[in-house]
Amino acid sequence: MRALSFPLYLSLLAFLALPVRAELSLLNVSYDVSRELYKDINPAFAAEWQARKQARIEINQSHGGSSKQALSVAAGLEADVVTMNQSPDIDILVERGALVAADWKRRFPHGSAPYTTVSVFLVRKGNPKGIKDWADLARPGISVIVPNPKTSGNGRYTYLAAWGQALQKNGNNAAEAQKFVAALFKNVPVLDGGGRGATTTFTQRDIGDVLVTFENEAALIADELGDERFEVVYPALTIEAAAPVAIVDKVVDKRGTREAATAYLNFLFSPAGQQIIARHHFRPRDPAVLRQYAAHFPAVRTFTVESALGGWAAVQKTHFADGGIYDQIVEHP
Amino acid sequence: MARRHKSVLPGFSLTLGYTLLYLSLIVLIPLAAVFLKSAELSPAEFWKVVSAPRVVASYKVSFGLSLAAAAINSVFGLLLAWSLVRYSFPGKKLVDALVDLPFALPTAVAGIALTALYASNGWLGKLLETPGPFIGSLLAALWLRLGGTEQAAESLSGACVEALAGWGVKVAYTPLGILVALIFIGLPFVVRTVQPILEDLDMELEEAAASLGAQRWQTFYRVLLPILLPALLTGFALAFARAVGEYGSVIFIAGNTPLVSEITPLIIITKLEQYDYVGATAVAAVMLLLSFVLLLLINVLQAWSGQRIRRGRG
Incomplete structure (x- = not known):
């Protein structure tokens, strides 16, 4: 007696294959006040990724009190990247379960803080x-x-x-x-x-x-x-x-999203990302962008x-x- | 015959087993985790954390105000339930539905609404903080109505403003504000526990008491109150328990001044913000213990009052 009919086999296979075929996605766990900023950053990055890689990428957001968010990530919330408003909230992820590499501040320019x-x-x-x-x-x-x-x-x-x-x-x-x-x-x-x-x-x-x-x-x-x-x-x-950002190493290695996560955080430091940041009243690191918005950011x-x-x-x-x-x-x- | 006493109802062991399992999964295991985590501290450290002056002040605020709010709700909730059951008036259904609103409202919304109302620039807060101008203009208007001169009315209102200066009450950002929020969220509990008992209560009981010569007060005190007391105590306990655990609404109206208007849940949150898990669970453990003891006391009181009724009837 055949245990499973052929169509059933097929659909089972399709079901198992689904997670692999699902499009690339990243989860950015962030603090409260950055909600509006990332609402603008994410589509801009997705467009750039599409142009460069001919592939779709979806960025999901989670916002809340900075320390509470860090605790959630430490407790198992699968964040590919964390974007916080103070470095202790990333340091805690180094201490708890070594989710983030200890040298996270040297992974990106300006001490891994795209804006201040x-x-x-x-x-x-x-x-x-x-x-x-x-x-x-x-x-x-x-x-x-x-x-x-x-x-x-x-x-x-x-x-x-x-x-x-x-x-x-x-x-x-x-x-x-x-x-x-x-x-x-x-x-x-x-x-x-x-x-x-x-x-x-x-x-x-x-x-x-x-x-x-x-x-x-x-x-x-x-x-x-x-x-x-x-x-x-x-x-x-x-x-x-300074608002620090980091890749959650353990998660990106598990999910295979290191390349996308790195590109995403690098985008924050790019001229296009810095423009969006400045428009949201955060002080950009890029001197050219800062000059452009000098009226908003008195020395x-x-x-x-x-x-x-x-x-x-x-x-x-x-x-x-x-x-x-x-x-x-x-x-x- | 050495036969075990058996209940008439079948399935005792099954239901007891289910009850214990369910309680363990839903209540006991999470609570045990709190105690286990706090056991990472040595007794001396534990004591130091839970007896810090700020923490002790917060117990007083949390438990004191929760008891006060539950007591106030017991009195006024009973009145509310009474008028909802005994009288019919237009819009009764609407009022009945309004009682449940504090249940359904997200507590943060309640907190923001109450703060807006009771802050110095909110319309209740303004009135309570500087009652002079309002009462003064009221008196002046009355004086004019009675045929007084405008000049006298003006000086009357001026005198009133002067006399009442400094007599206002600040509600928002004081412990009084916390009390207001706790009364708000606790109201439905008392009303909803007392209401069904009142509905079942026969009017004949009161008529009988009256025909036997009882005064109105005696009827209430000796006939009605003993019957209502168990339900009233349940409502009190529920309102109290809810108030002790409340965070969302209180945090907006409390002002959160250390030693004055910090509630214990805020202390726990601050410890979590500093990644002090163990300290947070230590305070939580004390809070649980205090709540449990108080709830147990209320339950004992309730059992005692229930017995008294049964004995009285039998």
Whole structure:
């Protein structure tokens, strides 16, 4: 007796062959605010890939809080590439299960970060409180909106920007810096969970004299709500936040997508990719593109976590770990 | 005869086995994972994590406000259920459906809506924070209606604004805001548990009590409340449990000020954000334990009140 009829055999074979014949796809696991950016990047890259390879490619996106996304990838979400807003969220993938190669920062130009942004102030139109620089944020009677540094990368950068500039101003005196940051955080009435929440508090609830946030978020607010209600103030010295990207080695080797994933991330550094990045108010790395959009990106003196604060591992340990300086500041105001 | 006592109903071992298996798969194993993970800490480390001042403050906020919200819902939920069952009025079906809305609404939506309403620039928040102008203009309008002069009305409203200055209440971004959110999400539980009992309750019982000379208050207190109490306690327990675990809506309205308005779930999330899995599970374990003890207490209370009724009837 024949176990299976011939047509059944055929359909079974076809079914088994399906996954192989399915078109090439990549999963990009990213943070929250990059949603609009990758909505423009992905079709542009797919078109370029089509022209070069005569093959279709599909890019799937997953967005969420940066650290939560990193945890999902560590727990088994099959991301071909990760595009985050702070390097600890990629370092964790090196530590957990060696999903990403330890030298990921050297795989692509500019420390594998295709764009940066800086922390700026958004104040109400006409700047009624005369907020010009960091020192003004610690003045009594000023209300400052900052997202929670414990839950938000945006808040962490704000905290570190305040800390780093205070260090420079006070000749690297950490005690003075702590005093300054403590005074600043005493002026924070609401600690929202994320950057978008802080934006809502400042713009919709009319709470606070100044919102400290990323330049791209400030530009987005101006785009969405019109320029007549708010204006951006650039402090004399601020932090530069680089958005790092990496290939998830274990996943691309398993899925056979290394070539496509590499091309995808390289596209971010190409002139075409940099153009899209600049249009989304992120500071491009390409000097030509940066010049083209110079009006949107005023020159500002910056430092980075690596250049001024000893790197993320040290910062995490001294500032944000339980019992660290941030906890001391908020628990004993 | 040494025969085992058997239940009249067949399939006892089968159903018990199924119950235990299902409970284990759905409830016990995931919860055991929490305790196992937190056991990676030494007892001293565990204690240090779960007794940090910020964490302890968050227990007080989470459990205190959840109990308060459940208590408030028990009173007003009972009233709501009462009027839904005992009276008929136009739009009753609509009101009945409205009760379930907090169930269906994504909690973040509830949080955003409540914050918009109760923030200093929202229309309830404005009223509560600076009640002077509103009450003043109300009084002035009344004064004019009564035939008073415009000048007197103006000075009346001015005096009112002055007298009430500093008397406002801030709701959004304070623990009070958390309470409002927890009351909102917990409301359906009490209404929906009490409602069927009320529907089954015969009016004759109250009539009998009245004909035997009971005052209205006595009828409520000695006849109705004992019957309603078990259901009311169930509603209380459900509303409480829901409130303790709530994150989405609270986070928007709380302000999240350390030591003042941080809820325990936020502490757990912050630990996860820092990749401190073990610390997060330690706090979660304490939270589970506290919740379990409180729910057990409520269950014991409920069993006791149920017994009292049966004894009273028998």
